[in-house]
Amino acid sequence: MSGLLRYVLQRILALAVTLFFVALVVFLLVRLLPGDPARVIAGVFATEEDVQRIRVQLNLDKPIPTQFAYFLASLLRGDLGISARTSEPVTREILSRLPATVKLAAASTLIAAAVGIPLGTVAATKAHSSLDFAISALVLFGISMPVYWLGIILIIVFAIHLRWFPAAGADQLSSLVLPSLTLAAFSVAFVARMTRSSMLEVLRQDYIRTAWAKGLSELVVLYRHALRNALIPVLTVIGLQFGELLGGAVLTESVFSWPGVGRLLVDSIFSRDYPVVQGIVLIFACLFALVNLVVDVLYGFIDPRIRYE
Amino acid sequence: MASLIREFVTSEQIRGFPEVWGRLSRHRAALVGLGIVLALGLAGALAPFLTPHDPIRQDLNQVLLPPSLEHPLGTDHLGRDLLARILYGGRLSLFIGVLAVAFGLTIGVPLGVVSGYYRGGVDLVVQRLVDIMLAFPSFLLALALVALLGVGLTNVIVAVGISTVPRFARIVRGSVLSIREQVYVEAARAVGAPDLLILFRHVLPNALAPVIVQATLSMGITILVAAGLGFLGLGVQPPTPEWGAMLGEGRLYIFHSPYAATFPGLAIFLAVMGFNLLGDGLRDALDPRLRGIL
Numbered sequence: 001m002s003g004l005l006r007y008v009l010q011r012i013l014a015l016a017v018t019l020f021f022v023a024l025v026v027f028l029l030v031r032l033l034p035g036d037p038a039r040v041i042a043g044v045f046a047t048e049e050d051v052q053r054i055r056v057q058l059n060l061d062k063p064i065p066t067q068f069a070y071f072l073a074s075l076l077r078g079d080l081g082i083s084a085r086t087s088e089p090v091t092r093e094i095l096s097r098l099p100a101t102v103k104l105a106a107a108s109t110l111i112a113a114a115v116g117i118p119l120g121t122v123a124a125t126k127a128h129s130s131l132d133f134a135i136s137a138l139v140l141f142g143i144s145m146p147v148y149w150l151g152i153i154l155i156i157v158f159a160i161h162l163r164w165f166p167a168a169g170a171d172q173l174s175s176l177v178l179p180s181l182t183l184a185a186f187s188v189a190f191v192a193r194m195t196r197s198s199m200l201e202v203l204r205q206d207y208i209r210t211a212w213a214k215g216l217s218e219l220v221v222l223y224r225h226a227l228r229n230a231l232i233p234v235l236t237v238i239g240l241q242f243g244e245l246l247g248g249a250v251l252t253e254s255v256f257s258w259p260g261v262g263r264l265l266v267d268s269i270f271s272r273d274y275p276v277v278q279g280i281v282l283i284f285a286c287l288f289a290l291v292n293l294v295v296d297v298l299y300g301f302i303d304p305r306i307r308y309e
Numbered sequence: 310m311a312s313l314i315r316e317f318v319t320s321e322q323i324r325g326f327p328e329v330w331g332r333l334s335r336h337r338a339a340l341v342g343l344g345i346v347l348a349l350g351l352a353g354a355l356a357p358f359l360t361p362h363d364p365i366r367q368d369l370n371q372v373l374l375p376p377s378l379e380h381p382l383g384t385d386h387l388g389r390d391l392l393a394r395i396l397y398g399g400r401l402s403l404f405i406g407v408l409a410v411a412f413g414l415t416i417g418v419p420l421g422v423v424s425g426y427y428r429g430g431v432d433l434v435v436q437r438l439v440d441i442m443l444a445f446p447s448f449l450l451a452l453a454l455v456a457l458l459g460v461g462l463t464n465v466i467v468a469v470g471i472s473t474v475p476r477f478a479r480i481v482r483g484s485v486l487s488i489r490e491q492v493y494v495e496a497a498r499a500v501g502a503p504d505l506l507i508l509f510r511h512v513l514p515n516a517l518a519p520v521i522v523q524a525t526l527s528m529g530i531t532i533l534v535a536a537g538l539g540f541l542g543l544g545v546q547p548p549t550p551e552w553g554a555m556l557g558e559g560r561l562y563i564f565h566s567p568y569a570a571t572f573p574g575l576a577i578f579l580a581v582m583g584f585n586l587l588g589d590g591l592r593d594a595l596d597p598r599l600r601g602i603l
Contacts, residue, residue, distance in 0.1 A: 018440055018441060018444050019444075022441060022445070025441060029453070029454075029457050140585060141582075143585060144578055144581040144585050145578055146536060146540075146556075146574060146577045148540045148553075148556065149556060149578060152556070152560050152563060152570045152574065153571070153574070155563065156563055156570070160563065160564060160567075243447070244447075244448070247446045247447065247448025247452075250449070250541075251541070254541060255560070265452070266541055269452070269455075269456040269543065270542075277456050281449060281453045284445075284449055285444050288444065288446055289444055
């Protein structure tokens with residue numbers, strides 16, 4: 001366990017380094033904007049005094065390295081600045097929207113695992129059959145489908161014509177159905193594809209042949225011996241596609257008027273609320289990195305063969 | 310250009326082409342993909358001959374019409390012919406895809422080559438850079454860049470192009486790392502060939518297969534991302550016909566007419582699927598070992 005602890009600490013350190021540079025990139029991007037950042041942050045209708053006040057408030061009158069030090073220091077305090085649009089703290093704005101996005105992302109990840117893994121498993125055990133072909137076609141559809149288009153189609157069919165689910169909002173549990181299905185489509189396909197190839201790889205291994213030779217039942221061989229081993233790379237994929245999921249959430253939330261961080265991002269881009277844009281990009285990058293850290297650490301619990309050296 | 314390419318490609322690879330084509334032409338999925346891609350390219354190129362309508366001219370007496378003989382796919386909320394807009398929009402989507410991927414290749418491939426060939430400190434710096442870029446989900450990176458650079462065609466191409474850079478850099482580095490250990494590279498170094506010659510004559514041509522596959526798959530991704538930006542209203546600006554923007558406008562009228570939101574999405578879907586099929590096929594034809602890596 002001490003190996004695991006050391007590994008986790010190492011990973012957290014590496015994560016901190018990456019996030020430091022992520023913060024630097026985000027910081028520089030906003031500074032590289034053409035024009036005066038204070039004026040940009042203040043917005044189009046700000047007076048000269050407003051701009052000057054913001055310049056001093058954000059330390060924009062100091063040299064760039066000093067500015068970055070201040071920026072980092074406030075980041076560590078969880079302070080992402082003040083929204084140009086609402087004058088609320090950016091952190092509070094984002095936190096109030098985060099639960100909706102997490103709910104959507106979690107539901108979609110669950111769907112991706114619950115549908116994608118069985119699909120991939122069936123495709124691998126019946127490799128090159130017509131069922132495998134059908135699943136491959138489904139995977140291709142899922143990977144090529146623009147998430148925003150799928151959302152619109154689902155609204156047209158299930159909200160306008162069949163009236164089964166609401167087309168927008170997040171007031172009731174049933175409003176989660178269409179957005180999470182929309183967002184999950186890509187991940188389902190991705191997970192199914194990965195499960196299939198991972199499963200095919202495992203089914204070729206000697207210990208599977210041994211298991212068959214021992215006369216174990218199909219159920220035991222496939223699910224107890226093969227699937228458990230095949231799922232390890234699938235876990236990585238679920239972590240990696242979380243980034244796609246966050247990107248997809250921005251679009252899905254826009255289609256369904258879902259009150260999450262993604263829609264806040266789009267609204268903030270349109271109102272040129274740069275502190276909020278900057279904050280959301282940072283938060284999403286952190287979330288993405290954290291999910292992948294958790295996935296890496298989970299390995300040790302799922303696969304005792306992995307030693308964290 | 311052709312002679313330039315031939316000079317860089319070793320004779321071995323020119324002999325390889327008929328073989329690759331042979332394998333590709335037996336790959337049914339790849340042929341379907343190639344067919345879709347060619348059809349979309351032709352449809353865009355021949356747009357003026359395929360439809361009599363102007364993609365931008367409005368006719369407020371004919372808004373949101375269902376498909377008819379006059380308007381095979383119907384009209385949008387400003388009475389513009391949807392077929393014309395989709396045909397002309399295809400030009401733009403393919404154009405954005407090609408330029409964005411070219412941008413990604415121009416920056417990503419040299420980064421990967423330098424990183425893999427020289428290793429050491431350069432490699433470390435480049436790989437950290439790649440790590441940082443990969444820390445941003447790709448659609449989010451493109452979105453943030455457009456938010457900062459501003460909307461418009463050039464900025465969309467740059468934003469989407471940048472988000473493809475890390476993947477190219479990483480893939481090229483991987484191939485170069487193994488190629489630089491090959492005997493023929495060692496031999497070239499032994500006879501005193503300069504680094505640049507070794508890189509262009511021996512290393513790059515042999516690292517091309519995964520790059521071609523990734524570039525094809527990236528075409529699909531860039532079209533998807535660029536159309537996503539257009540859908541949000543952050544891409545190419547109206548009235549220019551662009552699939553994503555058309556979908557974004559059409560979605561506001563789905564309660565009156567589903568066509569304006571359905572057909573542009575179908576076009577995006579087909580284009581992305583075409584490049585995905587072609588990319589998978591190319592991977593199988595060029596190097597089956599890449600399966601599972603790309």
